[in-house]
Amino acid sequence: MPIAPALLEDWLRERYFTTTYDISSSGVENYTVDEVLSLAHTTAASLGDIVFRDSHSLGGEPLRAALADRHRTDPDSVIATQGSSEAVYLVMHALLKPGDEVVVQAPAYHALVEVAASLGCRIVPWTMRTEHGVVTNHDELLSLIGPHTAMAVVNFPHNPTGATVTEDQQTAIIDACAQHGTWLAWDNAFQHLVYDREPLPEPTHRYPRAISFGTLSKAYGLPGLRVGWALAAPEVLAGCVRRRDYTSLALSPLVEAVATHAVRHADALLAPRLAQATANRAVLADWLTAHADRVRADLPAGGVTAFPELITVPDVTGFADRLDREHGVLVVPGHCFGAPRHIRLGFGGASEELTAGLDRLAALLPDPGPR
Template identity: 50%
Template sequence: MRKLPKAALEHWMREFYFDTPIDLGSSGVYTYSFRDLRKLAGVSDTDLDNIVFDDSPTRGCLALRQAIADQFGDGDPDRVMTANGSNEVLYHIMSSCLSPGDEVIVLDPCYHALCTVAESLGCNIRRWHLDPSAGFKPRFEDLNALIGRDTKMVVVNFPHNPTGASITAEQQQSLLDIVSAVGAYLVWDAAFNDLIEDGPLPNPALNYEKAISVGTLSKCYGLPGLRLGWCFAPPEVIRRAVELRDYTTLYVSPLVEAIGAKVIVTAPTLAAERRRVALSNRSILDSWLKENADNFKWPETFGGVTCFASLKGIEDTERFCRSLAKEHGVMLVPGLCFGHPDLIRLGFGCTEAELVAGLHRISAHMAEAYL
């Protein structure tokens, strides 16, 4: 394996996420407290007292895998592997399924974990570009032009991070048809699936034997700090990932598993409340963008809680984002973190008060220094 490149997004978040008062850069909904969870998920003192800090099965304890299989799959826990966040799942899947020279198709722009592991393995990366002038809508004719018999894996995330672009159920079936025709793996990152305006898409791993669906409690459910991710995958993929995991984290903490099993049962409730806030925030952001249409350009999308916007007259947005954070206390993410330095990622999964205050400060900063 070649040396993994610096994850520019995580480097940026380390610099600004914890010390900037208003976060309008993150890609998920705002977080729940443990007090919230104890009430919503019914986590009792007895549940906590019964946790034993022993080793746990490598694939995850049965109770948690069963809860995930029942909530998001077909009820078969043997098709589920849990991990310490979805990034660990992606690392294990790609490291165990890919070899140097394999052809891998990824979206562009792209969240780093969906691409750089394959790159570090020496894979041949082919990019399925999402065009800003077309509203970042995926063009399946472009995918057809990229894919072939040598394609080993196609990696997608819809709704897409950072653009918010998504696809319909009919388009998802078209994607499955294209990928299955060449027998490639489809890695379906479903981190934002419960943030599609028209409702979540089906789990493709239930309809295509080489689809691998990856989930997490971080983005839609407001629990990034729980560090719980999972995948639905073919048995041989899970077997290879487990063998690799013997050299990394071994398993998920019994504490996380016990709380996670409770949370998964109430996941729709957790997602519904945050989705309601996100849709309301979307209306606030839409109004603000219309008021600032001469300066901000954002192709309308219908999923996730981020937009990937351009700023009039600013080709390198890093300086703008740095000065905004330092002078006005608002964090955005410059597009360089996704290979597009002329754009910014703006997140609206926060509270309404935080969004309104942050947008007001962005307007002030633009008026003072840039426009």
């Protein structure tokens, strides 16, 4: 079956490179090569003896070992991929077939839905509701997971809303999947970007049919490396390799070397960006309060995106286009996530850029009018 257009990528494809104030992104501020190597207590000289030979189909041994140590698993349960999107693509192609029932979140990042749809799967959406950054209707998700559900796909903390679940809710989701032998695909890209709470436990430690996806693109500030991973049972990863033999084959050894440094020194990279995101989230909270008559949003509990509804804007996509073309401020219109009254706001970048972007956004918002 044909795969649906990736509306988010269509929107960002050119604007991402030409805008002045990017408050659209779902990741933190990007690091430079020198910054990564400095935080890893090494220099570019450490990369000089890399041989440009093909890497292993599952990823090079040092990177897989670093990821395994980081996530307290076995290297045989790790595949390193071209971003987490490739991991999602490979896993779904390995485990799903036409006609399978797949329960997904709404809204959701496109790859988590459309890859399964392109395989001819029957998509069952779960419309998520939240309050104070936490899901309030996880019971509705549990009711959708039944004996005919091949896979449940969730993303917590969530892109684009920043919502999450409690550890008890996570346990309930895992138990529902275990009851029916359902595969659980857990997008864990924002695991370590949480506020006023601990990161959720790694789901693959608790359920053998769970698959966890991660990436260096979001919390690590390294989207240009294009390194992601999946944690799963070795037999699942063997099926991924069969598909990878026809696509990317492997990662670059140079990319893997930088990624290994990043993972081995993850806390050094994560801590300053989490501190920056925490401060930016406070700026966002004040901004949302100040403009509550024109913007409605739940403050994120994790990640670096919010998904406010623009109450006074009749055409949000047109508004977002004008905001970029005339004012140099990039946001993502909600139609990219199936929610046309909303925009995705990213607050993980430079604080000055966030403040300038929010000021220009507020200036363009229509007044609510007389009550």
